[in-house]
Amino acid sequence: MPARRPIRIDAIKLILWTVGGGLILLALIGAVLTLGQGRISPSSWQNLVVAGIALGSVYALIALGYTLVYGILFMINFAHGEVFMWGAFSSWFMAAGLNEVGFMDSNPVFAFVLVLATAMLISMLVAVLLERIAYRPLRNAPRLVPLITAIGASLFLQYTARGFFGSGVRAFPGYNLFEGVIDLGFFRIDIDDMVVILAAIGLMLALYFFINQTRTGRAMRAVSEDKDVAAMMGINVDRIIVTTFAIGGLLAGSAAILYTLIFNQVHFFMGFLPGIKAFTAAVLGGIGNIIGAAIGGLILGILEQVGPNLFLTGYNIPSPNQLQDVIAFSVLVLVLIFRPSGLLGRKENV
Amino acid sequence: MTDTTATTVDPRPDHTGAGHRGDTLLELEDVHVFYGNIEALKGISLNVARGEIVTLIGSNGAGKSTTLRAISGTHRPRSGSIRLAGSAIHNLPPHEIVSKGIAHSPEGRKVFSRMSVFENLQMGAFSRHGERIDDDVARVFDLFPRLRERRSQKAGTMSGGEQQMLAMGRALMARPSILLLDEPSMGLSPILTEQIFKIIEEINAQGTTVLLVEQNALMALNAAHRGYVIQTGRIILADTAANLAANEQVRQAYLGEI
Ligand SMILES: Nc1ncnc2c1ncn2[C@@H]1O[C@H](COP(=O)(O)OP(=O)(O)OP(=O)(O)O)[C@@H](O)[C@H]1O
Ligand SMILES: [Mg+2]
Numbered sequence: 132m133p134a135r136r137p138i139r140i141d142a143i144k145l146i147l148w149t150v151g152g153g154l155i156l157l158a159l160i161g162a163v164l165t166l167g168q169g170r171i172s173p174s175s176w177q178n179l180v181v182a183g184i185a186l187g188s189v190y191a192l193i194a195l196g197y198t199l200v201y202g203i204l205f206m207i208n209f210a211h212g213e214v215f216m217w218g219a220f221s222s223w224f225m226a227a228g229l230n231e232v233g234f235m236d237s238n239p240v241f242a243f244v245l246v247l248a249t250a251m252l253i254s255m256l257v258a259v260l261l262e263r264i265a266y267r268p269l270r271n272a273p274r275l276v277p278l279i280t281a282i283g284a285s286l287f288l289q290y291t292a293r294g295f296f297g298s299g300v301r302a303f304p305g306y307n308l309f310e311g312v313i314d315l316g317f318f319r320i321d322i323d324d325m326v327v328i329l330a331a332i333g334l335m336l337a338l339y340f341f342i343n344q345t346r347t348g349r350a351m352r353a354v355s356e357d358k359d360v361a362a363m364m365g366i367n368v369d370r371i372i373v374t375t376f377a378i379g380g381l382l383a384g385s386a387a388i389l390y391t392l393i394f395n396q397v398h399f400f401m402g403f404l405p406g407i408k409a410f411t412a413a414v415l416g417g418i419g420n421i422i423g424a425a426i427g428g429l430i431l432g433i434l435e436q437v438g439p440n441l442f443l444t445g446y447n448i449p450s451p452n453q454l455q456d457v458i459a460f461s462v463l464v465l466v467l468i469f470r471p472s473g474l475l476g477r478k479e480n481v
Numbered sequence: 482m483t484d485t486t487a488t489t490v491d492p493r494p495d496h497t498g499a500g501h502r503g504d505t506l507l508e509l510e511d512v513h514v515f516y517g518n519i520e521a522l523k524g525i526s527l528n529v530a531r532g533e534i535v536t537l538i539g540s541n542g543a544g545k546s547t548t549l550r551a552i553s554g555t556h557r558p559r560s561g562s563i564r565l566a567g568s569a570i571h572n573l574p575p576h577e578i579v580s581k582g583i584a585h586s587p588e589g590r591k592v593f594s595r596m597s598v599f600e601n602l603q604m605g606a607f608s609r610h611g612e613r614i615d616d617d618v619a620r621v622f623d624l625f626p627r628l629r630e631r632r633s634q635k636a637g638t639m640s641g642g643e644q645q646m647l648a649m650g651r652a653l654m655a656r657p658s659i660l661l662l663d664e665p666s667m668g669l670s671p672i673l674t675e676q677i678f679k680i681i682e683e684i685n686a687q688g689t690t691v692l693l694v695e696q697n698a699l700m701a702l703n704a705a706h707r708g709y710v711i712q713t714g715r716i717i718l719a720d721t722a723a724n725l726a727a728n729e730q731v732r733q734a735y736l737g738e739i
Contacts (some may be wrong), residue, residue, distance in 0.1 A: 346607070349596075349600060349603060349604060349607075350604075350607065352593070352595065352596060353593055353596070353604050353607075356593045356594065356595060356596075357591060357593070359555050359575075359587075359591075360587060360591045360593070361604075362554075362555060362574070362575040362576050363553055363555060363575055363579060363584075363585045363587065364576075364579065364604045364605060364607045364608065364651075364655075365576045365579040365580055365607040365608025365609075365655065366576055366604075366607055367574070367576045368576070
């Protein structure tokens with residue numbers, strides 16, 4: 132007969148589950164109250180969802196950078212938000228220059244491509260340098276060491292940007308290319324939101340194809356399973372790691388441009404919140420999982436746009452949209468409490 | 482008793498598949514390998530001639546896997562030299578050593594479990610930089626018909642025996658001149674073990690040199706032309722397989738006879 136185990140209540144777990152359950156309950160009650168009041172029209176809800184998908188696509192692109200690097204090195208590249216910020220900043224100079232000489236108006240499509248290419252290139256460069264200078268020397272150090280280095284690198288990148296470009300907010304010269312609205316009567320969408328969503332989908336499909344169908348993509352998967360055996364197959368593991376950072380950088384650079392399409396401004400601290408939110412998205416989807424990062428980004432973007440209105444309006448909180456960030460971090464806390472391996476995560480990754 | 486310069490003698494006249502057996506293909510000289518401060522290999526010297534099957538036998542922790550890791554470059558020796566067809570390889574990174582013609586099928590199979598059988602074979606041919614591999618895949622499937630049926634199955638969901646076949650097939654995809662096999666019979670049923678050993682002889686007959694690490698000394702000495710016995714990081718015996726199988730010391734220590 133098996134011995135009966137005494138029922139052990141883990142106090143910390145109990146507190147966490149109560150907090151988590153309480154948050155969810157509050158949100159549900161809020162949602163019921165809000166919908167009961169009926170102050171927000173269906174078309175406003177629809178706009179919020181579209182805005183959420185656009186923002187979520189940007190988070191997804193950044194989150195892919197976290198998840199790719201984690202999949203290969205099992206480290207969180209906390210400087211990834213700064214990779215994003217440097218892309219945005221460098222492209223501001225390109226855009227401002229093109230605007231100055233009138234190229235933006237005379238040749239808007241080509242100008243946009245140039246600005247996008249600048250952001251992608253600079254972000255890629257920053258990501259690759261980060262790997263070479265900050266992380267590679269610590270490849271075999273205990274896991275905490277590269278983590279602390281990442282935070283240091285993040286501060287370094289932020290404050291060099293501040294030193295070079297100042298701490299002011301700079302307005303991004305708009306491309307009149309993407310002004311306007313598509314209105315189908317039952318459904319309307321801003322053209323820039325649509326561009327953001329389509330571009331993000333295109334990039335994610337390209338990444339998915341790359342990882343699954345190309346020689347280098349296969350090598351990346353091999354390295355993420357077992358570096359030693361990958362090397363035995365003839366894979367240059369260092370080169371694959373650099374490639375991974377480069378791809379993460381390219382995606383962050385494109386995310387930066389899409390982000391400026393939505394928010395029209397850059398500043399030295401702009402990488403911090405999107406970085407942390409994209410990290411949240413990656414954890415939500417299951418860090419290390421590529422599809423998870425995409426899904427996590429979308430869910431977080433939608434929650435952030437719809438959530439404050441849905442959960443908080445009912446409590447008559449004055450301006451619920453100010454609390455967007457609270458929603459994002461509540462999601463992070465809830466995921467860590469209830470499902471630390473994320474929606475699609477593998478158990479062994481935790 | 483140590484005779485590391487034993488000349489190549491083929492004790493098995495029926496074993497004539499390989500062509501010009503004789504010239505030294507792989508040569509280790511006074512190889513020392515450390516894990517931190519622990520000296521796992523204390524001066525290993527051995528050689529493998531083209532066309533041979535050479536086996537390295539020894540008890541747990543003797544340094545067999547470490548020797549293979551040193552050869553394939555996955556753990557670099559601190560001193561000593563390793564030469565392939567006369568040129569030194571001990572300073573090359575592992576991914577360059579494969580393209581020189583050494584394929585390593587590691588202990589415990591280590592197949593890429595999240596990849597399909599076919600993708601694992603593709604990975605095996607990675608060092609050949611995108612050459613056509615259809616013929617090689619067909620050859621591996623002929624050697625291991627079971628793999629053909631499992632072509633699209635995720636490697637991690639296959640049985641231990643199937644994974645062993647895949648690990649060997651994957652190593653063959655590099656078209657190596659020498660194949661390093663680390664305990665291919667580990668955890669397999671006696672019947673499957675016998676099959677695997679037949680296939681090793683077949684691979685050798687098709688012209689691939691084999692360095693075989695085994696716990697199953699009897700089977701290994703049956704298949705091999707020559708053998709080395711390793712104990713706590715040193716080669717203590719080197720002889721033809723037939724002589725080793727008849728050796729009192731070997732029979733007591735490794736063939737389970739008292
Ligand atoms: N990664 C490692 N770190 C530290 N010591 C190691 C490491 N790998 C092996 N060793 C040590 O080196 C020695 C040789 O190990 P090795 O794996 O080569 O033995 P082996 O002959 O292959 O044994 P087995 O038959 O059990 O596979 C052992 O004493 C082992 O403890
Ligand atoms: Mg071993």
